[in-house]
Amino acid sequence: xxxxxxxxxxxxxxxxxxxxxxxxxxxxxxxxxxxxxxxxxxxxxxxxxxxxxxxxxxxxxxxxxxxxxxxxxxxxxxxxxxxxxxxxxxxxxxxxxxxxxxxxxxxxxxxxxxxxxxxxxxxxxxxxxxxxxxxxxxxxxxxxxxxxxxxxxxxxxxxxxxxxxxxxxxxxxxxxxxxxxxxxxxxxxxxxxxxxxxxxxxxxxxxxxxxxxxxxxxxxxxxxxxxxxxxxxxxxxxxxxxxxxxxxxxxxxxxxxxxxxxxxxxxxxxxxxxxxxxxxxxxxxxxxxxxxxxxxxxxxxxx
Ligand code: GDP
Numbered sequence: 001x002x003x004x005x006x007x008x009x010x011x012x013x014x015x016x017x018x019x020x021x022x023x024x025x026x027x028x029x030x031x032x033x034x035x036x037x038x039x040x041x042x043x044x045x046x047x048x049x050x051x052x053x054x055x056x057x058x059x060x061x062x063x064x065x066x067x068x069x070x071x072x073x074x075x076x077x078x079x080x081x082x083x084x085x086x087x088x089x090x091x092x093x094x095x096x097x098x099x100x101x102x103x104x105x106x107x108x109x110x111x112x113x114x115x116x117x118x119x120x121x122x123x124x125x126x127x128x129x130x131x132x133x134x135x136x137x138x139x140x141x142x143x144x145x146x147x148x149x150x151x152x153x154x155x156x157x158x159x160x161x162x163x164x165x166x167x168x169x170x171x172x173x174x175x176x177x178x179x180x181x182x183x184x185x186x187x188x189x190x191x192x193x194x195x196x197x198x199x200x201x202x203x204x205x206x207x208x209x210x211x212x213x214x215x216x217x218x219x220x221x222x223x224x225x226x227x228x229x230x231x232x233x234x235x236x237x238x239x240x241x242x243x244x245x246x247x248x249x250x251x252x253x254x255x256x257x258x259x260x261x262x263x264x265x266x267x268x269x270x271x272x273x274x275x276x277x278x279x280x281x282x283x284x285x286x287x288x289x290x291x292x293x294x295x296x297x298x299x300x301x302x303x
Pocket of ligand 1: 115283
């Protein structure tokens with residue numbers, strides 16, 4: 001599957017443990033479920049989600065009268081996918097594009113999570129899809145953030161609208177919109193600052209940026225994507241809570257999945273916050289951004 005390479009660490013840890021468990025317990029019993037529970041929790045699937053999954057598994061085992069643990073292993077994947085999608089029958093649209101005019105995508109998240117890298121990768125991805133892209137360097141706070149975005153701009157051949165460090169992010173985004181409009185661009189990618197130390201200022205700044213975008217383009221931003229670092233585990237979950245309380249988050253980009261054995265965090269985010277994971281980062285290269293798909297993800301864990 002498409003996640004084969006990026007999920008190697010999680011697969012090696014998770015699938016190995018599950019396979020070993022299945023080999024040790026031939027028949028299903030209470031101890032088997034207890035050990036399975038521990039394995040899932042250690043993969044950061046999240047306690048609530050694990051409880052839910054174990055209950056579902058037990059019911060399914062009873063309903064189908066399953067005795068062999070190898071059969072349970074098959075059911076784990078099925079149930080993980082079911083739980084991920086919950087009551088949403090439809091597949092989640094990865095990006096909602098503006099049908100008549102400029103699409104604005106806003107990226108938010110704490111410093112260091114991979115926000116700039118993700119914007120660069122996204123610019124490349126959209127360009128490959130034939131879209132005309134502009135980026136706006138709205139992180140005027142972090143030293144080097146503007147230059148870093150410019151490096152990505154050069155690399156992927158996308159213009160970057162910038163002001164000097166310390167200037168008003170809302171003004172940068174405003175200029176980004178005007179520039180994108182005058183170029184007849186399809187998509188504007190907006191970077192923002194990510195200092196969580198000063199939460200009130202950060203959130204005020206985000207609201208101001210959003211107000212400018214909404215005023216200039218009714219219906220925008222079309223996506224507010226929260227970037228989270230998978231290697232930070234439960235910390236990522238608490239960041240997601242903070243941001244989603246302060247601003248409307250339409251989807252999550254989970255970066256550095258290649259760097260963790262705890263890829264189960266995807267499940268926890270989805271179930272504890274009910275925000276879809278739309279993209280995942282599977283490496284540092286420009287092509288290492290994949291749209292997320294729970295089926296490919298879960299089956300990638302056992303492939
Ligand atoms: P920002 O502060 O949120 O803008 O973070 P950066 O974009 O500067 O990224 C921080 C570090 O994480 C950089 O060294 C990136 O190369 C690295 N990084 C970003 N995304 C990924 C990913 O999906 N996988 C890996 N392995 N590294 C990543």
